[in-house]
Amino acid sequence: MRTIRNIVSPRAAALRALALLLVAAAASAPSRARPHAPSHPPPSPTPSETIAEAMFLCDALPPGGRDLVLGVTVQPAVDPATGARTFESAPRLQLAMGLGERLGLTADVGLGTNGAALDTPGASLKLLLRAPEPDQTGLAVSADLFGGTRDFSTSEAGLGLGAIRALGAVTLRASAAVASPIASWAPHVHGGLSAALGLGSRWRLLGELVGTTDGRDGSLAAGPTVKVALSESASLAAGVLVPFAAAPPTFTVQLTHGI
Numbered sequence: 001m002r003t004i005r006n007i008v009s010p011r012a013a014a015l016r017a018l019a020l021l022l023v024a025a026a027a028s029a030p031s032r033a034r035p036h037a038p039s040h041p042p043p044s045p046t047p048s049e050t051i052a053e054a055m056f057l058c059d060a061l062p063p064g065g066r067d068l069v070l071g072v073t074v075q076p077a078v079d080p081a082t083g084a085r086t087f088e089s090a091p092r093l094q095l096a097m098g099l100g101e102r103l104g105l106t107a108d109v110g111l112g113t114n115g116a117a118l119d120t121p122g123a124s125l126k127l128l129l130r131a132p133e134p135d136q137t138g139l140a141v142s143a144d145l146f147g148g149t150r151d152f153s154t155s156e157a158g159l160g161l162g163a164i165r166a167l168g169a170v171t172l173r174a175s176a177a178v179a180s181p182i183a184s185w186a187p188h189v190h191g192g193l194s195a196a197l198g199l200g201s202r203w204r205l206l207g208e209l210v211g212t213t214d215g216r217d218g219s220l221a222a223g224p225t226v227k228v229a230l231s232e233s234a235s236l237a238a239g240v241l242v243p244f245a246a247a248p249p250t251f252t253v254q255l256t257h258g259i
Contacts (some may be wrong), residue, residue, distance in 0.1 A: 013087075055254070060126055063105075066095075069256045071091070072252070124144045138165065144175035172195055207222070
């Protein structure tokens with residue numbers, strides 16, 4: 001999904017991101033469970049279990065259940081008006097829901113970006129073409145729409161393709177998506193690779209390599225993500241993406257809660 005950012009001061013960006021996540025984490029924490037421990041921890045992944053996790057990678061896999069995801073992305077930037085160094089903050093709320101064994105839908109919206117309470121909605125319909133098995137690679141496709149709330153001509157439509165395969169304790173993924181503005185044909189491609197590893201019953205570790213290009217310019221970045229189960233239905237993930245070029249990193253935190 002395309003991220004639309006809101007330029008604010010470093011202190012305001014950090015405080016807003018922290019406040020959003022603390023409130024959401026407090027609401028999702030179990031009332032009688034031990035701190036930082038799920039009431040009924042999920043079993044540890046078996047050597048051939050598929051771990052379908054992604055943070056920065058475009059994700060064509062349909063969701064398996066129904067989740068609400070609150071995410072905040074923060075990265076250094078330069079204010080175009082003053083030239084001062086600032087931070088860009090982009091909170092987003094996503095609903096992910098399965099519509100069957102092979103079909104799923106995600107819908108998300110920016111929170112407080114571009115001077116609007118709700119801005120830049122997006123939606124993605126995802127279809128599992130072939131389920132991942134110990135001896136075969138799973139395949140999925142997605143149809144994506146990135147909206148513009150003020151001018152529909154700025155909206156983009158896209159298609160994505162993803163593959164996933166468990167090799168022992170590690171799950172490998174590859175995906176690519178192409179999108180273009182609806183008003184004109186100006187395609188750009190986002191793609192990458194990832195590896196996910198289960199560490200016990202609560203922890204997941206991801207490494208991702210992602211790139212974008214419009215045929216003229218491009219970028220390549222990589223970074224780790226750590227995800228921990230807070231309860232049976234809630235999890236917290238934090239990741240960093242470091243560009244290969246001389247550019248500042250991007251930080252993202254996501255809180256997921258099953259509904």
